[in-house]
Amino acid sequence: MNTKASPHRRSMVVWVSFAITMTIVGGFLVITDPAPAPPLSSFAAMDVSQASPRTVFDTAVDVQREDRWLDIVIHDSGLAHGSVEAMAREHQARGLHGLGYHFLIGNGNGMGDGELHVGYRWNEQLAGAHALGPQANQLNQHAIGICLIGNGNRRPFTQAQIDRLLRLVVGLQKELGIPLDHVRLHRDVTSGVNSPGRLFPTDFFLRLSSLGNTANQGG
Numbered sequence: 001m002n003t004k005a006s007p008h009r010r011s012m013v014v015w016v017s018f019a020i021t022m023t024i025v026g027g028f029l030v031i032t033d034p035a036p037a038p039p040l041s042s043f044a045a046m047d048v049s050q051a052s053p054r055t056v057f058d059t060a061v062d063v064q065r066e067d068r069w070l071d072i073v074i075h076d077s078g079l080a081h082g083s084v085e086a087m088a089r090e091h092q093a094r095g096l097h098g099l100g101y102h103f104l105i106g107n108g109n110g111m112g113d114g115e116l117h118v119g120y121r122w123n124e125q126l127a128g129a130h131a132l133g134p135q136a137n138q139l140n141q142h143a144i145g146i147c148l149i150g151n152g153n154r155r156p157f158t159q160a161q162i163d164r165l166l167r168l169v170v171g172l173q174k175e176l177g178i179p180l181d182h183v184r185l186h187r188d189v190t191s192g193v194n195s196p197g198r199l200f201p202t203d204f205f206l207r208l209s210s211l212g213n214t215a216n217q218g219g
Contacts, residue, residue: 056103056118056168057175061125068125069176071143072169075101075130075186076152076196081109084117087147091129100129101147103168105161111149114160116168135189143189144172152197162201170211180209 057063077087088099102122106115121128122144130145148157148165169183183205186195201207 056116056122056171059118059123059125061123063175064125065176069142069144069172069178071139071182071184072172072178073130073139073143073145073184073186073189074165074169074196074200075145075147076157076200077104077147077149078151078195079149080151080154081107082149083110084119086110096129101145102128102130103144103146105146105148105164105168107149107158107161109149113158114164116164131186131190139189143184148196152200153194154197154199156199156201157196162204166204166208166211169208180205183208 063069082104084099084104087104091100092098099119099121102119104111104117104119106112106117111117120126128140128143128145130147131139131143146165146168148161150157150161172178173180173183185200187193
């Protein structure tokens with residue numbers, strides 16, 4: 001008797017399992033995401049692709065400093081391409097109230113290479129929705145979520161992306177007093193994930209430390 005499952009049956013099992021997983025994750029996220037959904041017209045309201053880090057502090061709601069933003073968490077999107085609108089809609093489909101990250105940095109596929117998008121959560125000083133697990137509430141309330149478009153396990157991020165990330169993180173650190181050891185990779189704060197991937201540059205924190213020291217001396 002042949003007990004092997006047919007390819008069609010195996011495909012059905014995979015898709016059903018995927019649907020169940022997404023339903024569970026989406027249900028969890030909608031419970032832990034208090035931020036109101038923005039109108040679609042606001043998704044690209046603060047694209048500042050050529051702006052200096054200073055621009056990101058010109059927000060609709062005054063940037064909260066005292067005991068609010070304590071960490072920075074760096075993610076990748078897991079996809080080779082992505083736009084602000086597409087990612088926001090994907091997050092809404094998962095049960096979030098709009099884009100879960102505070103910042104996105106494009107790779108030239110869907111967004112400009114190195115283009116910085118300031119999300120509505122940062123513009124309105126709202127909690128993020130970028131972390132899961134035991135530390136999720138603390139991280140979403142107090143950590144700034146930055147996402148690089150791309151899959152760091154498959155290909156390196158562009159030089160423009162890393163340069164933009166460095167300038168953004170140094171600017172946030174200097175303005176908000178966030179120390180280097182509170183700049184973290186997603187995989188370091190959430191078990192079971194590899195984001196931002198194995199190809200994220202290993203010298204990033206060394207470069208960040210060097211730039212941060214230069215900025216502090218210049219300030």
